[in-house]
Amino acid sequence: MPRPFNVEVVTPEGVLFSDDAEMLSLRTPEGEIAFLAGHSPMVGEVIGGDVRIQVSAGDERVISVAAGFVNVARNNAVVIADELHTSEALGGLS
Secondary structure (H helix, E strand, O other): OOOOEEEEEEEOOEEEEEEEEOEEEEEEOOEEEEEOOOOOOEEEEEEEEEEEEEEEOOEEEEEEEEEEEEEEEOOEEEEEEEEEOOHHHHOOOO
């Protein structure tokens, strides 16, 4: 079982998700990337698409973003998104 790490997804409107997760995956200009606990530090651009957060086996949250940035360091990942693709992405998250 993967170790959990802290994941946050924030927009100018507020925090959409803040909790421990086993994996975070998203799209960058270089392609899809996934983060697990212990990932080396990274700051990068996020391009439009789905940000997938695997909270635990069988529990995945999906947030569609237009664009943004990701910062990963010391078992924390923060996705800063400028806006969501759809308002339905807000339902049931946080």
